[in-house]
Amino acid sequence: MxxxxxxxxxxxxxxxxxxxxxxxxxxxxxxxxxxxxxxxxxxxxxxxxxxxxxxxxxxxxxxxxxxxxxVLIKTVHGADITDVYNNISSVLEGSETKVYPIEQLSSDLRSHIRLMTNMVGIVSACAVIIAAVALFAMVTLTFHQRRRIAGSMLSAGCPRGKVLKYFSAEYLALFAAGAAAGMALICIFLIPLHSEVKNALEMPYKLISLNDAVRLVIRTLAIDLAMLALAVSFTFFGILKTEPAMLMEEQV
Known part of the structure; x- marks a missing residue:
């Protein structure tokens, strides 16, 4: 059997x-x-x-x-659960059979999910803010350390636009490499640990669908690209307005 x-x-x-x-x-x-x-x-x-x-x-x-x-009852799409509950209850009135709507059966689960969703939302927002600030600081600091290279290029007659494109392309390449490495690490660690995460949560859980994963990746990359563009604009345009001789000075 x-x-x-x-x-x-x-x-x-x-x-x-x-x-x-x-x-x-x-x-x-x-x-x-x-x-x-x-x-x-x-x-x-x-x-x-x-x-x-x-x-x-x-x-x-x-x-x-x-x-x-x-007995589980499947209702048609859009049916009013309250009306279904009341109709069945009236038919079974006086019997030992009890009727429980899905909202009542899953009330504890719903409260846990709401709490988990709020906590995940707060943590995600904090993570995005921290990542954005870190990315902005990294771009600003690293370019400040390499300002002498920009000064040398400008002193050699290289147009400011070309200098900007050079460093922007370099940061975009690093950004793409970092994003690819992050996605690879997620696939390496998250998927094999799927069962452990599910057991730790002790509630219904399944991996995100491919479409949802793609949308999440696109949103994340869009936020990172926006912050990268802001950092590049703030740093490059400020420094490239400086005279080449001053850019080549040693920074204490």
């Missing part, structure tokens, strides 16, 4: 597990849903009927078959 396991434990596909004195084979491990049954297992209806209808477990199930503990 086969069963499906929802998270929990260290079982993997193909493992054997014994339930009610019956051996089952793990058919697969499902992703988390954030619901209370994330640490549950699912067996076939036929296997469940064999267990509940057996004489061995009569004291638990009364040798009954077709027992149902939960």
């Amino acid at each position: 086969k069963l499906w396991q929802v998270r929990g434990g260290n079982l993997v596909k193909g493992d054997k597990i014994t339930i009610f004195d019956r051996e089952f084979t793990i058919a697969d491990v499902l992703e988390e849903t954030g619901m209370g049954y994330d640490n549950s297992i699912f067996i076939t209806r036929e296997a469940a009927d064999e267990i509940t209808g057996s004489d061995q477990y009569k004291f638990m199930f009364g040798q009954k078959t077709g027992l149902v503990s939960m």
Whole structure:
């Protein structure tokens, strides 16, 4: 017999597990849903009927078959959950069956996700600000240290525009190399650690889709390029207005 396991434990596909004195084979491990049954297992209806209808477990199930503990209802797109909840509740009024809307079942998960989203947003904003300031400082400092090269080029008759293009191309090349290295490190460390990150969060989680990853990369590169352009403009145009002789002076 086969069963499906929802998270929990260290079982993997193909493992054997014994339930009610019956051996089952793990058919697969499902992703988390954030619901209370994330640490549950699912067996076939036929296997469940064999267990509940057996004489061995009569004291638990009364040798009954077709027992149902939960029914999931899929609504049509755009349906009003409140109306669905009220209609089902009115039909089942007076019975022992209870109705729980998805919002109620996942209320704790939603609160955790909101908190996590806010925290990630704050951390991301701080990271972007720190990275932008660091990039601006790096460009400003490194060009200031190499101002004598710019002075030599200007003294040799090189147009200021060509000097600007020379250093801009150099920084763009370094920027591209740094961006490529960062993406490579993310792929090297994030993807292999996917399972560890998921277990550490203890909540539904999956890797970002390719389209979302591309959009994130584009936004990140756009911010970095904007900050690089600002740093280059601020530094180059300020220094290139200085006389070549002054640029070639030793800086203390």
